[in-house]
Amino acid sequence: MEQVIANGLYLGAQYALIALGLTLIFALMNVLNFAHGQMYVLGGFVTYSVYGQLKLPFVVALICSGVTLAVIGALLEKFLFRPVIRRSKREESTMLLAAATAFFLDAVILLLFGEKQRGVPKIISGVFISDRVILPYDRIVVGVVAILMIAAFMLFMQYSKPGRAMRALAQDRVAAQLMGVKVERYSLIGFALGAMLAGVVGGLLVSITGVNSGIGGPISIKAFLMVMIGGAGVVGGAIAGGFILGMMESVGLTVLREYGDVTYLVIFALLMIFLSIRPHGLMGKPWG
Amino acid sequence: MRKTSTATLKIISAALFLIALLVAVPLLINATGRSDLYYTLTSVALLSIISAGVWITFYIGRINIGQGAYALLGGYVSAILVTNYGMSFWLTLPLAGLFCAAASVLIGLPILRLRGVYFAMVTLVLTEVARLLALALPITNGASGIVSIPLPTGISLFGVTLVPDFATLANPRLAFYIVAVLLMALCFLGLYRLAHSRIGQLCQSLQQNEELASSIGVNIAYLRVIAYALSSFLGGVGGAMFASISQSIYPSSFTVADSVNFMLNCFLGGLGYVLGPMIGTFVLYFGWDLLFQTGEFQLLIFSTVLILLMLVLPNGLLSLALPRKRRV
Numbered sequence: 001m002e003q004v005i006a007n008g009l010y011l012g013a014q015y016a017l018i019a020l021g022l023t024l025i026f027a028l029m030n031v032l033n034f035a036h037g038q039m040y041v042l043g044g045f046v047t048y049s050v051y052g053q054l055k056l057p058f059v060v061a062l063i064c065s066g067v068t069l070a071v072i073g074a075l076l077e078k079f080l081f082r083p084v085i086r087r088s089k090r091e092e093s094t095m096l097l098a099a100a101t102a103f104f105l106d107a108v109i110l111l112l113f114g115e116k117q118r119g120v121p122k123i124i125s126g127v128f129i130s131d132r133v134i135l136p137y138d139r140i141v142v143g144v145v146a147i148l149m150i151a152a153f154m155l156f157m158q159y160s161k162p163g164r165a166m167r168a169l170a171q172d173r174v175a176a177q178l179m180g181v182k183v184e185r186y187s188l189i190g191f192a193l194g195a196m197l198a199g200v201v202g203g204l205l206v207s208i209t210g211v212n213s214g215i216g217g218p219i220s221i222k223a224f225l226m227v228m229i230g231g232a233g234v235v236g237g238a239i240a241g242g243f244i245l246g247m248m249e250s251v252g253l254t255v256l257r258e259y260g261d262v263t264y265l266v267i268f269a270l271l272m273i274f275l276s277i278r279p280h281g282l283m284g285k286p287w288g
Numbered sequence: 289m290r291k292t293s294t295a296t297l298k299i300i301s302a303a304l305f306l307i308a309l310l311v312a313v314p315l316l317i318n319a320t321g322r323s324d325l326y327y328t329l330t331s332v333a334l335l336s337i338i339s340a341g342v343w344i345t346f347y348i349g350r351i352n353i354g355q356g357a358y359a360l361l362g363g364y365v366s367a368i369l370v371t372n373y374g375m376s377f378w379l380t381l382p383l384a385g386l387f388c389a390a391a392s393v394l395i396g397l398p399i400l401r402l403r404g405v406y407f408a409m410v411t412l413v414l415t416e417v418a419r420l421l422a423l424a425l426p427i428t429n430g431a432s433g434i435v436s437i438p439l440p441t442g443i444s445l446f447g448v449t450l451v452p453d454f455a456t457l458a459n460p461r462l463a464f465y466i467v468a469v470l471l472m473a474l475c476f477l478g479l480y481r482l483a484h485s486r487i488g489q490l491c492q493s494l495q496q497n498e499e500l501a502s503s504i505g506v507n508i509a510y511l512r513v514i515a516y517a518l519s520s521f522l523g524g525v526g527g528a529m530f531a532s533i534s535q536s537i538y539p540s541s542f543t544v545a546d547s548v549n550f551m552l553n554c555f556l557g558g559l560g561y562v563l564g565p566m567i568g569t570f571v572l573y574f575g576w577d578l579l580f581q582t583g584e585f586q587l588l589i590f591s592t593v594l595i596l597l598m599l600v601l602p603n604g605l606l607s608l609a610l611p612r613k614r615r616v
Contacts (some may be wrong), residue, residue: 032405034548080595088602092351095408096555099548100594107587217544221416224409232405262424268417275410276398284406 002132008250009243010139013146014201016242018219019226020153020235021197027170027233028190031081034098036198037219038105043069043199044211045113051207052120058207065203066196073195076101077188102216109213119210142204149200150239157235166190170233228271231284240282302477309469314462326461330533332573333468334526337475339553339565341522346559347483348515349495350400354411355523356547357418358388362524363531363541367434368427370532377440378451381528388524389517396516400509403498415547422539433538440532464533471529472566475522480562482518491515556597558604567605 018040025033033039043065051061084097124137157163165186168176177183202211226245230237245267252263275281317325338359345352362384369380399410422428439460442453454460482488490511493501502508531537549572557568575593579586597605 026405032408080599084598084602092346092559093555093598093602095351096552097595097598099552100591100598103587103591104595107585107591111584111588221413221544224412228406228409228413232409261420265417265420265424268413268420271413272395272398272410275402275406279402279406281406 003134004250004254005247006133006135008247010135010143010246011250012243012246013143013150014205014242015222015226015246016150016239017146017197017201017204018223019230019238019242020150021194021201022223023227023230023233023235023238024166024197025191025194026227027235028166028187029077029081029085029094031085031094031098032224033194034095034220035076035102035105035216036194036223037216037221038102038109039069039072039195039198040202040219041109041211041213041216042072042105043202044206045109045118045202046199047203047206048113048118048120048211052118058123062200062203065199069199070192070196074188074192076195077191081191082184082187102220106213106216109216113213115213117210117212118206120207123207138207142208145204146201149197153197154235154239162186162189225267225271228275228281231281234281234283237281237283302473306469306473309473310466314465323459323461326465327533328573328577330461330465330468331530332570333465333472334529334533335550335553335573336566336569337472337529338523338526339550339569340475340479341519341526342550343479343554343559343562343565344482344515344519344522346554347488347495348491348512349498350403350512350516351405351408351551352411352516352519353408353544353547353551354414355519355550356415356542356544357411358392358520358523359527359530359546360415360418360422360537360539360542361391362388362527363537364422364428364434365524366528367437367531367537370437371434376443377438377532378443381525384528385521385525388527389521392517392520393513396513396520400512400516412544412547415542415544419539419543428539431539433536433541434531435536437531437535437537439535468529471525476562476566483562487511487514552594556594556605558606561604561606564604564606571605 018036021039022033022036025031025036046065046068047058047061050056050064051058080097080101081094084093088094122136122138124141126137128135128137128140157167165176165181166189168179168181169183169186169190173183205211222245226241227238228241229244230239230241248267248270249263252266256263256266313329317323338355341358342352342355365384365387366377366380369375369383370377375383395414399407399414402410423430428434439454440451441455443451452463454463457463490501490506493504493506494508494511498508527542530541534541553568553572554565555568556572557564557566561567576586576590579589582589
């Protein structure tokens, strides 16, 4: 049982980071970022290239992943999402744009990195063994880094000036603008930050699960699940959703093992029931 | 007076369009000898039926990315009925649609209370659920799917053959093409009637403001379930047709990418126009096919064009052709 909980916590920390990026972009721009999984994959491949092939330190690779994705996110926001949001009559148009962006990133990833499964050497070898829990050291490191990043992100959102501005934007865009918040600049920063989070998680996880060009879509779906559980556009909700999904997956894989591959079916069924009771998730605003 | 003349004009142009599709296109294909185009055009017709379903949910102000689930469900229902119970395909076609509609009522009752991105995300997840279900249930035969589904049999009434047995035809592709075009015509005729009926106007009121509509006395819960059921019906019929044409169905026949594509078709054609899904499907499918020669760059060029289209025409392709209509 302790093993299951440890696995769940480790998974949850990863998932929460992914969901944080998605929910941040949604809160600021009202854009459902379909390309989130692809950003994650791209981050993974950047780390693979820098750490696995150029043999630079893992930390450098992670930073490279983050910076690359932040730049891509900023460019996407400035040249694609902003003009479309301004000119479109229906705000759903951004969804088409996001979906097209997902296809685009998929194509770029496929062209640049091919379709093979890629992995990197372990960052730390060895396994932590006690009488109840067995955890490889690299998983512990990745989990701890993820939790530290979540904490850093929350502190940033809570106490820094950009963080405060972004929270104001998420609450009420017009009011924030009237108070003198530079809406465009902080939308840009927010989008870049969200993309960066996706990239960094991709980089972190490449050291454990590896990465291949096909996992972008499934990752996006998982991110949507977490955001639905926790409530769209709420930082706390994303974190809660991530840990809940991680825990459910970990428990489900153990408990439902003899019934075959039904863990996600059960999770979906539970989600349907949950959403019919609380349509806007645990902490979401009604009609996000 | 003027109104009747535009109405007749519309009827005439629709009839001409249908005749062109049923007569001129086969003639052209015969002349050029490119019979592979039958399959492409049949696919466009069927995909536009499925996309029309998505369009209906847009009409009540919901973003539906779960149409792939119903297409898959419809395909499996038809395939199982034909192979396991020896039913005539033509009977299973409406049954598949009705089964999907019934399922969508059950699923829709809780999830139609959601709005905006929440509904979009749940429906996206629904597609994944359908795939996992198809993999897990014993009746669907898991990942290997159901293969070698027999071709549709004939229908005869009082000794008169209405529909010939497809297996005996020299060119079943042409037959499938004609069936698909007729189905598409029927579907869009129905859609046009729906959009211009009282229910259609009520649906538009839902799209604009549900609380307001409900305060005036519109039964919003009933309306949205009906609209969603109609949408799923179309998805099921389209999926069943697809299973019959390819004579096989797998859990991966309709995936999340397909669901997203159905939504893209509607968006691209323009959400404000009944013919939007048809145009969008046509352009997307043919664009994708044309780019086949570019090999590995296919997806890259395709997505770039999509993005550019969005930048230039954020309100859909038809907003280019009918700019004045929108303002009225």
